[in-house]
Amino acid sequence: MKRLSVIKIGGNVIDNSEKLHQFLLDFKALPGDKILIHGGGKIATELGVSLGVEAKMVDGRRITDIETLRIVTMVYAGLINKNMVAQLQAKGCNAIGLTGADGNIIKAVKRPVKDIDYGFVGDLDEASVSSATLDSLLSAGLTPVLCAITHDGESQLLNTNADTIASAVAVAMSSLYETVLVYCFEKRGVMRDIEDDNSLVPEIRMQEFEGLKQEGVVSGGMIPKLHNAFEAIKSGVSAVYIGKADELPQINEQGFGTRLII
Amino acid sequence: MKRLSVIKIGGNVIDNSEKLHQFLLDFKALPGDKILIHGGGKIATELGVSLGVEAKMVDGRRITDIETLRIVTMVYAGLINKNMVAQLQAKGCNAIGLTGADGNIIKAVKRPVKDIDYGFVGDLDEASVSSATLDSLLSAGLTPVLCAITHDGESQLLNTNADTIASAVAVAMSSLYETVLVYCFEKRGVMRDIEDDNSLVPEIRMQEFEGLKQEGVVSGGMIPKLHNAFEAIKSGVSAVYIGKADELPQINEQGFGTRLII
Numbered sequence: 223m224k225r226l227s228v229i230k231i232g233g234n235v236i237d238n239s240e241k242l243h244q245f246l247l248d249f250k251a252l253p254g255d256k257i258l259i260h261g262g263g264k265i266a267t268e269l270g271v272s273l274g275v276e277a278k279m280v281d282g283r284r285i286t287d288i289e290t291l292r293i294v295t296m297v298y299a300g301l302i303n304k305n306m307v308a309q310l311q312a313k314g315c316n317a318i319g320l321t322g323a324d325g326n327i328i329k330a331v332k333r334p335v336k337d338i339d340y341g342f343v344g345d346l347d348e349a350s351v352s353s354a355t356l357d358s359l360l361s362a363g364l365t366p367v368l369c370a371i372t373h374d375g376e377s378q379l380l381n382t383n384a385d386t387i388a389s390a391v392a393v394a395m396s397s398l399y400e401t402v403l404v405y406c407f408e409k410r411g412v413m414r415d416i417e418d419d420n421s422l423v424p425e426i427r428m429q430e431f432e433g434l435k436q437e438g439v440v441s442g443g444m445i446p447k448l449h450n451a452f453e454a455i456k457s458g459v460s461a462v463y464i465g466k467a468d469e470l471p472q473i474n475e476q477g478f479g480t481r482l483i484i
Numbered sequence: 485m486k487r488l489s490v491i492k493i494g495g496n497v498i499d500n501s502e503k504l505h506q507f508l509l510d511f512k513a514l515p516g517d518k519i520l521i522h523g524g525g526k527i528a529t530e531l532g533v534s535l536g537v538e539a540k541m542v543d544g545r546r547i548t549d550i551e552t553l554r555i556v557t558m559v560y561a562g563l564i565n566k567n568m569v570a571q572l573q574a575k576g577c578n579a580i581g582l583t584g585a586d587g588n589i590i591k592a593v594k595r596p597v598k599d600i601d602y603g604f605v606g607d608l609d610e611a612s613v614s615s616a617t618l619d620s621l622l623s624a625g626l627t628p629v630l631c632a633i634t635h636d637g638e639s640q641l642l643n644t645n646a647d648t649i650a651s652a653v654a655v656a657m658s659s660l661y662e663t664v665l666v667y668c669f670e671k672r673g674v675m676r677d678i679e680d681d682n683s684l685v686p687e688i689r690m691q692e693f694e695g696l697k698q699e700g701v702v703s704g705g706m707i708p709k710l711h712n713a714f715e716a717i718k719s720g721v722s723a724v725y726i727g728k729a730d731e732l733p734q735i736n737e738q739g740f741g742t743r744l745i746i
Contacts, residue, residue, distance in 0.1 A: 300563065311637060373569075378570065
């Protein structure tokens with residue numbers, strides 16, 4: 223089985239042009255097939271401010287109204303995605319930038335209105351992903367770069383969580399590839415002591431997860447992150463890594479972040 | 485040899501949502517492989533006004549400074565391209581929206597500065613087009629939708645004339661496909677009498693072009709348009725059509741616009 227790396231980067235890399243340049247070099251250097259998934263960053267918020275479109279929040283949750291959808295479509299699918307693709311091309315990586323609408327790669331469902339109307343937000347799972355189309359792009363020597371915009375198959379674009387896209391893509395592709403999923407974020411991974419930068423937990427097995435929660439090593443926002451990661455592993459992904467973007471080259475020596483396995 | 489239609493639409497279709505909806509239905513219904521190329525429309529100008537970025541003109545020519553490039557990248561590659569792709573998907577056409585940077589499909593050259601510095605504008609010809617990559621997308625059942633943004637291969641995105649892209653793509657693809665090139669614009673085609681809507685010239689052969697220029701049937705902006713069309717035909721394109729978007733379905737009965745042939 224061929225190997226595939228599905229790598230997700232967030233705003234902290236995208237908003238820093240030097241970090242982004244180095245990350246894209248490191249991404250390009252990874253062996254095997256790969257797919258990059260990126261979130262938004264501050265640019266969409268700044269454009270919203272420039273255009274007088276205020277961020278709408280309900281109960282602390284961000285709402286994607288039609289104006290916000292226009293902005294994220296322009297910024298994620300246009301400005302960020304295409305500049306990232308042009309930079310990857312310059313580095314010798316044959317990138318192709320896509321939303322979920324392109325090639326019908328990810329067909330999501332507009333989030334049903336219950337207590338809160340989130341607006342044009344898409345929910346999805348691995349069944350939403352067209353693994354055959356992604357496979358045909360990879361087989362043509364292309365490297366898909368996906369932004370966090372999907373569609374509903376009925377003309378509507380939808381704003382979608384990039385972490386969820388990464389996990390759904392990795393699970394869907396694991397029927398065709400031996401797939402690893404890599405989340406790059408601000409920290410080095412799961413830390414035994416958040417004050418001590420040398421206390422990285424290099425590996426967590428699924429059966430250890432409950433114990434680490436009880437010990438408090440895994441807490442707060444890390445709990446749902448790891449929960450989702452283990453769900454992906456249960457569904458076929460070989461391993462999930464959580465670590466810092468600038469340590470990505472160490473992934474080949476198992477020295478990158480926290481590795482989650484079955 | 486397989487048949488391919490390369491179709492270019494401009495702002496008059498893009499700016500009108502009803503016209504665009506009907507055009508995309510008609511485009512989807514065309515038999516054979518096809519590629520859509522779209523220009524910009526008024527949205528980029530309007531966004532520029534909202535953001536306080538003035539259109540920069542030198543000697544009546546529009547200049548693409550870095551702010552303008554950001555805007556056209558967001559509007560052409562993001563807003564317009566992705567909404568068009570989502571609409572085509574809803575109509576059952578497996579569209580994939582691309583800039584020239586994606587898959588390195590069109591590598592242009594930043595226009596050299598002579599009397600005027602046009603800024604981030606790309607020049608290109610058929611050698612700039614990766615026909616192999618477009619062919620592999622078509623062979624995977626995808627319909628490329630190209631916007632007028634290209635790249636220089638060194639990380640720089642470039643604003644590029646959509647008519648030129650259409651012609652370069654059609655010429656490059658004519659080595660692999662029997663290719664027709666269709667320009668949709670405001671008029672029904674070349675008219676014998678611009679006052680008379682029934683005076684359409686249905687066909688012009690290359691050898692007739694000079695005579696029609698001398699008669700004044702072809703004049704003004706139509707001269708370079710037809711000149712470029714005949715250049716494309718000389719370089720391998722089977723036929724070029726110039727006509728009105730809403731008459732596109734009549735192309736199968738040779739009743740669409742003015743047909744230019746060798």
